[in-house]
Amino acid sequence: MNDFNFKPVKLAVLMAAISVLGACASAPKQVEQVQVPPPPKPVEKPVFTKPEPMPQAEARVQEPVFQPLPENYVAPGSVEDFVASAGDRVFFGYDQSTLTSQARDILRAQANWLSSYPQAIAVIGGHADERGTREYNLSLGEKRASAVKDFLVSQGVSPDRVTTVSYGKERPIAGGSDEQSWALNRNGHTAIVAGAYNS
Amino acid sequence: MTRIVKFLTTFVALLALFGASAHAQLSIDITKSEFDPIRIAVTDFQSDDARTRQVAEDIAGVIRANLERSGLFDVLEPKGFVGTAPDIRYQPTFADWRVIKAQGLVVGRIVRESDSRLSVEYRLWDVYGESQLEGLRLGTSPDNWRRIAHQISDSIYKRLTGEDGYFDSRIVYIAESGPKIDRTKRLSIMDQDGANVKPLLSGPGMVLTPRFDRNAQKIAYLSYEGRRPEVYLMDIETGRREKLGAFDGMTTSPRFSPDGRKLVFTQMNRGNSDIYEFDLANRTSKALTKSPGIDTSPSYSADGRKIVFNSDRGGTPQLYVMDASGKNVKRISFGKGRYTAPVWSPRGDKIAFTKSGGGRFSIGVMNTDGSAERTLSSSYLDEGPTWAPNGRVVLFTREGRGANGLSTIWSVDLTGRNLRKVPTPTGASDPAWSPLLPTRGR
Numbered sequence: 001m002n003d004f005n006f007k008p009v010k011l012a013v014l015m016a017a018i019s020v021l022g023a024c025a026s027a028p029k030q031v032e033q034v035q036v037p038p039p040p041k042p043v044e045k046p047v048f049t050k051p052e053p054m055p056q057a058e059a060r061v062q063e064p065v066f067q068p069l070p071e072n073y074v075a076p077g078s079v080e081d082f083v084a085s086a087g088d089r090v091f092f093g094y095d096q097s098t099l100t101s102q103a104r105d106i107l108r109a110q111a112n113w114l115s116s117y118p119q120a121i122a123v124i125g126g127h128a129d130e131r132g133t134r135e136y137n138l139s140l141g142e143k144r145a146s147a148v149k150d151f152l153v154s155q156g157v158s159p160d161r162v163t164t165v166s167y168g169k170e171r172p173i174a175g176g177s178d179e180q181s182w183a184l185n186r187n188g189h190t191a192i193v194a195g196a197y198n199s
Numbered sequence: 200m201t202r203i204v205k206f207l208t209t210f211v212a213l214l215a216l217f218g219a220s221a222h223a224q225l226s227i228d229i230t231k232s233e234f235d236p237i238r239i240a241v242t243d244f245q246s247d248d249a250r251t252r253q254v255a256e257d258i259a260g261v262i263r264a265n266l267e268r269s270g271l272f273d274v275l276e277p278k279g280f281v282g283t284a285p286d287i288r289y290q291p292t293f294a295d296w297r298v299i300k301a302q303g304l305v306v307g308r309i310v311r312e313s314d315s316r317l318s319v320e321y322r323l324w325d326v327y328g329e330s331q332l333e334g335l336r337l338g339t340s341p342d343n344w345r346r347i348a349h350q351i352s353d354s355i356y357k358r359l360t361g362e363d364g365y366f367d368s369r370i371v372y373i374a375e376s377g378p379k380i381d382r383t384k385r386l387s388i389m390d391q392d393g394a395n396v397k398p399l400l401s402g403p404g405m406v407l408t409p410r411f412d413r414n415a416q417k418i419a420y421l422s423y424e425g426r427r428p429e430v431y432l433m434d435i436e437t438g439r440r441e442k443l444g445a446f447d448g449m450t451t452s453p454r455f456s457p458d459g460r461k462l463v464f465t466q467m468n469r470g471n472s473d474i475y476e477f478d479l480a481n482r483t484s485k486a487l488t489k490s491p492g493i494d495t496s497p498s499y500s501a502d503g504r505k506i507v508f509n510s511d512r513g514g515t516p517q518l519y520v521m522d523a524s525g526k527n528v529k530r531i532s533f534g535k536g537r538y539t540a541p542v543w544s545p546r547g548d549k550i551a552f553t554k555s556g557g558g559r560f561s562i563g564v565m566n567t568d569g570s571a572e573r574t575l576s577s578s579y580l581d582e583g584p585t586w587a588p589n590g591r592v593v594l595f596t597r598e599g600r601g602a603n604g605l606s607t608i609w610s611v612d613l614t615g616r617n618l619r620k621v622p623t624p625t626g627a628s629d630p631a632w633s634p635l636l637p638t639r640g641r
Contacts, residue, residue, distance in 0.1 A: 095515075097470070130379075130598070131560075133539040133553050133582045134407060134629065135452045136509060136516055138421075139465065139472035139493040142449060146470025165427055166449060166467065170405060175379040175602025177579065 077117045077197035082190075086110040090148060092186040095132070097143035099151055103188075107148060110190055111155030119195030124148045126166040127173075127189065129182035134168060141166030148188035225302050225325040225332065227271055229360050229591070236273040237302050237359055239266060242284045243277065244307035244319070251309045251317065254344045258319065261348035262305065265366045265392060266355065268610075269592075270617030275301055287322055296326045303332075305355060315340055319347050323355050333358045345394060350638070365587040366391055369633045370594065371409040371418050371435075374398065375606050375626035384628075386420060388435065391632070393622040399435060408583075408629050412455040415633035419443070419453035419462060430464050444482060456499050456523075463487070463497040463506060474508055476523075487525035496540050499523065500567070501547030507531070507567075509539050518552060520567065531569030540583050543567070545634070546590035549613070551575075553582040553595075562595045564613065575615045579604075585632045594621065596628040 074081045082088060087110070090103035099107065114120055126145030128137035145164035153159050174181035227237050241263045244255035266272040282295035287308045296304050307321035316338060323333040335354055337347045346367060353364030374387040374396075386406040389396040400406060404424025411418055422431050425442070430450040433440035443450060443464065451472075452465040462477045466484075474488045474497045487506070488494040493516070496509040500523075507520050518532040518541045532538040536556030543550055549564045554574070561577035562584050580598040587593070591613055598606045606628040608621040621630070 130580065131555065133496070133509075135465065135496045136493065136511075136539045138407075138449075138451045139467065139495045142467040142472065143470045143493065150470075163427075164449075164470075170382075170384070170407070172380055177600040177604065 075197055077120075079192050079196045082110070082113050082120075082192050082196065086113045088190050089187045091183060092144055092188070094129070094182070094186065095140065096186075097140065097147045099147055104151065107151045108155060111152050111157050114152065114157045114161065117195065117197075120161070120192050121194040122152075122162050123191045123193050124152075124162060124164045125171070125189040125191060126164065126168075127171060127185055127187050128169045129185040130169045130172065130177065131182065132169060134170075137168035138166050139168075141168045144186075144188045148190065152190075225328060225359060227360055229271060229362065234271075236271055238273045238275060238300055239303035239305065239355075240275045240277075240280060240296060240299065240301040241266070241305040242280065242307075244309055244321070245284065245287060246309045246311075248309075248311040251311045251341075254317070254341070255307075255309045258307065258309070258344055258348040258351070259305075261345060261392070262352050262355070265349065265352035268392070268619065269356065270612060271356075271360060275299060287320055290329075291324055293324070293326050293329050296324075301326050303355070303359065305351075307351070311341075312338070317341050317344060317347070319344075319351070321351050321354075323358055345390065346636070346638075349391070353635070362591065363589045363635065365589045365592065365632075365635065367636050367638070368588050369415065369636065370608075370621075370630050371399070371411065371420075371633070372608060372623070372630040373406060373409070373628045374623070375628055378603050380602065382626075387627075389623070396624055399433065399438075408452065408631075410454050410631045411633045413457055413459045413634055415636050417455075418631070419455065419464075421451050421453070430462075443477060444484065446484070452495050452497065454498050457501055457503045463499065465495040465497070474506070474525075476525075487521070487523075488528075498542045498550075500543045501545055505543075505567075507541040507543055507550050509541060518550070518569070531565070531567070532572075533569060534572055542584050542586060544586050544590040545588060549590065551584035551586065551593050553584065562593060562611065564593070573615065575611045575613070576609065576618055581609075583629055585630050587632055588635045594630040594632055596630065598628070 074084050087106040090106050124145040126141030128140045145166055149162045149164050152162055172185040174184040227234055241259050243259045246252045246255040263274045267274040279299050281298050282292060285291035285306050287306045291304060304324040304326050307319060310318045312318050318336060318338045320336045322331055325332050333354055337350055339347055349367035352366040356364035368391045369388055370391060371388045374385045376383050384405045386399040386409055387396060388399050402424060404422050407421045409418045409420035416434060416436060418433050418435060420431055421428060428449050430443040430453045431440050432443060446466050448467040450464050450466050453462050455462050460479055462479060464475055465472050466475045471491055472493045472495050473486055474494050475484045475486050477484045490512045493511045494508060497506050499506055504523055505520055506523055507518060509516055510519050516537045516539050517530055518538045519528050519530050521528040536554045538552050538554050540553040541550050550567055551564045554561050554563050559577050560580045560582055562575045562581050563572055564575060565572040575593060578597050579600050582596050584593045584595045592610055594608055594610050596606055597609050598604055605626045608623060608627045608630045609618060610621055611618045
């Protein structure tokens with residue numbers, strides 16, 4: 001190939017050395033891309049459109065029979081109703097997965113609501129604040145979600161209606177790195193994913 | 200003239216045979232805590248073909264950058280070189296290089312053998328010993344020249360430190376964008392030096408904690424794309440991917456065994472996290488821990504006989520070592536603080552981990568029995584160490600404070616020196632360092 005003088009022994013080694021480099025470990029050529037459905041949406045803002053006020057009867061002098069619905073009207077059985085009447089999040093102490101008495105109150109109300117609307121299906125998301133390593137927090141989030149589920153089941157909710165998923169520290173609701181944000185991010189979130197009324 | 204050259208060449212050949220291979224004057228003992236970096240000059244490679252002239256310069260540039268980043272070399276500025284660039288076919292004029300106190304000299308040449316093939320030769324000279332320490336010829340397709348540069352860097356590193364290098368390797372990581380409350384996380388891959396960044400997956404699912412197998416061909420990772428978050432496997436050459444299996448609960452924290460036959464991971468069931476082993480051939484799994492509470496982040500020892508993991512069984516998260524069968528569990532972390540995310544060094548002698556306390560997170564290393572603990576880096580949030588193939592450097596994630604705090608990847612020496620940010624085009628987290636890439640003739 002050229003007049004390059006390699007030393008005898010090294011030459012043998014060199015010639016035997018690396019000859020083809022690219023073929024076996026080049027950058028990935030193609031990545032399979034498969035469309036997958038998105039996971040259940042955890043915190044959907046309920047789609048709630050206020051009903052049109054009923055037209056007033058024409059020649060009546062009396063008070064109208066139908067009042068327009070109040071501004072803060074919440075349709076019974078809707079996700080918004082669930083959030084308003086029970087609350088969809090319970091909060092935990094640092095590295096804790098035990099339920100506070102306040103959390104139990106909220107979960108009793110959730111169980112109550114779930115018994116009123118037996119079609120409703122819930123997914124409990126377990127969340128942690130950012131002050132923990134990723135994998136540990138995934139396990140901690142699962143512990144929290146499971147504590148929520150267990151309590152709901154103890155209140156008579158069928159275990160078939162409630163599943164858990166841990167997000168660890170990956171889905172914070174507050175972005176700050178301060179006590180208040182951390183406290184908000186340590187939570188169990190009950191998302192009604194099916195069986196709620198639309199309005 | 201030719202006679203002199205012939206004489207010199209023979210002389211150098213004899214040196215290479217009897218002298219250089221027996222002992223090298225020029226070397227660095229990186230096991231010592233203090234050492235002087237080696238002063239090394241890397242000349243632009245020569246090229247007889249105009250089409251490869253740029254690559255010839257670029258290869259030298261990549262080698263210089265690799266050696267400089269390692270912290271073990273004082274890479275001399277080409278501007279300061281005296282005399283002409285040496286021709287690889289002849290012995291260099293060593294006196295020229297002693298003027299600038301270069302101890303090592305790297306010269307090289309590219310030959311364009313065809314449109315589809317480059318051949319690159321390189322030599323490493325001991326300037327003061329006036330001997331050739333190493334010489335290699337490497338060939339590849341023209342678009343793959345960076346790997347040649349990395350392999351030459353590894354060759355230089357190995358010849359001068361006595362340890363394998365780590366430059367011809369890649370990093371899988373999670374590319375991040377957006378504020379903390381709405382962050383997207385995508386599986387990506389790049390070369391060890393941050394070049395050749397490529398997404399490995401697109402789509403809406405969040406992906407976390409990728410890990411390489413021993414051949415740098417497969418990765419295991421956690422994905423939220425499916426009905427529930429689970430561990431997936433992907434062949435990064437073909438893009439083929441599959442779920443690890445059908446399990447009762449969410450699965451996380453995968454790591455391959457050193458022989459590539461098994462994988463350990465965490466399975467969650469009714470709030471309880473335990474460590475499982477998965478046989479990749481039989482596709483069966485078996486619980487290795489059965490304690491209430493959190494057992495997670497398992498990592499095999501280099502010989503595959505033990506597993507270090509994280510457990511809160513003692514009240515706070517600490518590190519434990521057990522046999523690969525799950526027996527003989529022993530706690531190894533006893534310092535003040537919470538210990539998580541342990542990873543066994545590929546050399547087998549150390550465990551890197553994340554430690555938190557007092558509002559800070561640090562990356563540390565300890566012996567495998569928990570002794571000789573020391574801190575390598577510390578910040579608001581440093582986490583998730585991963586080892587260089589030679590067990591000499593650790594990469595980790597550093598996350599910034601606040602709503603827009605960015606995640607970045609950093610590297611640090613086993614000694615705690617040479618802390619550097621790894622360049623990435625976006626935010627980046629969860630790095631996993633591959634073994635040296637497989638290659639013929641290594």
